Amino acid sequence: EAQVTQNPRYLITVTGKKLTVTCSQNMNHEYMSWYRQDPGLGLRQIYYSMNVEVTDKGDVPEGYKVSRKEKRNFPLILESPSPNQTSLYFCASSPAGTDYGYTFGSGTRLTVV
Amino acid sequence: QKEVEQDPGPLSVPEGAIVSLNCTYSNSAFQYFMWYRQYSRKGPELLMYTYSSGNKEDGRFTAQVDKSSKYISLFIRDSQPSDSATYLCASFSSGSARQLTFGSGTQLTVLP
Numbered sequence: 001e002a003q004v005t006q007n008p009r010y011l012i013t014v015t016g017k018k019l020t021v022t023c024s025q026n027m028n029h030e031y032m033s034w035y036r037q038d039p040g041l042g043l044r045q046i047y048y049s050m051n052v053e054v055t056d057k058g059d060v061p062e063g064y065k066v067s068r069k070e071k072r073n074f075p076l077i078l079e080s081p082s083p084n085q086t087s088l089y090f091c092a093s094s095p096a097g098t099d100y101g102y103t104f105g106s107g108t109r110l111t112v113v
Numbered sequence: 114q115k116e117v118e119q120d121p122g123p124l125s126v127p128e129g130a131i132v133s134l135n136c137t138y139s140n141s142a143f144q145y146f147m148w149y150r151q152y153s154r155k156g157p158e159l160l161m162y163t164y165s166s167g168n169k170e171d172g173r174f175t176a177q178v179d180k181s182s183k184y185i186s187l188f189i190r191d192s193q194p195s196d197s198a199t200y201l202c203a204s205f206s207s208g209s210a211r212q213l214t215f216g217s218g219t220q221l222t223v224l225p
Contacts (some may be wrong), residue, residue, distance in 0.1 A: 003155075021211075031211050042123070042217035043157070058212065064120065088155050094211060101147050102213065104156035 002027045004105035006091050012111045021076045021108050023091030036087040050090040079113040081112040116140045119216030127224050136202035136216045143204035146178050148187045151199045153166055179219040192223045
């Protein structure tokens with residue numbers, strides 16, 4: 001089944017403890033992206049990647065890191081999480097070209113206490 | 114001001130009604146427009162995709178874009194309780210490396 005898989009689905013952590021949210025897609029998509037979703041603010045892009053080793057900042061990149069060493073994987077790293085990073089996170093992927101939308105994962109609900 | 118504005122609702126309609134969901138945008142460079150549907154506790158799923166101005170129909174769903182007024186619409190005919198979800202509009206420009214800008218979403222409930 002074609003899909004974007006995120007892990008974990010739920011995570012509670014403490015301020016300052018480094019964490020990684022994994023994202024993997026099995027569709028050989030070039031584009032991958034991370035979004036956070038907050039009430040009243042909608043989905044906001046954190047980072048995106050156009051292909052392996054090509055990443056760039058989105059609208060809200062502060063406090064996050066990403067890497068794209070393989071085409072299928074795009075992990076999101078929070079080096080020192082803070083409570084304002086409590087949010088619902090989505091990974092998404094898309095083929096190259098302008099005829100396609102993004103396929104989203106099921107989300108990771110992160111709580112930083 | 115957000116680049117894509119969307120009335121958050123909530124919107125409740127009886128089963129069988131025609132639903133109209135709307136967004137406005139401010140970035141004249143936007144050329145690609147999408148509607149996503151998001152069920153509770155799920156990721157958004159692509160519903161409709163249009164390029165530039167015009168209409169696109171898919172079953173009970175019609176997406177409409179009016180670039181002159183910067184207005185995006187989604188119409189749902191014969192609405193069903195299974196259509197109850199949050200609907201998100203999104204746009205991007207051709208030179209943006211697929212950076213989608215989303216509206217904040219409209220919560221729709223279709224009552225049986």
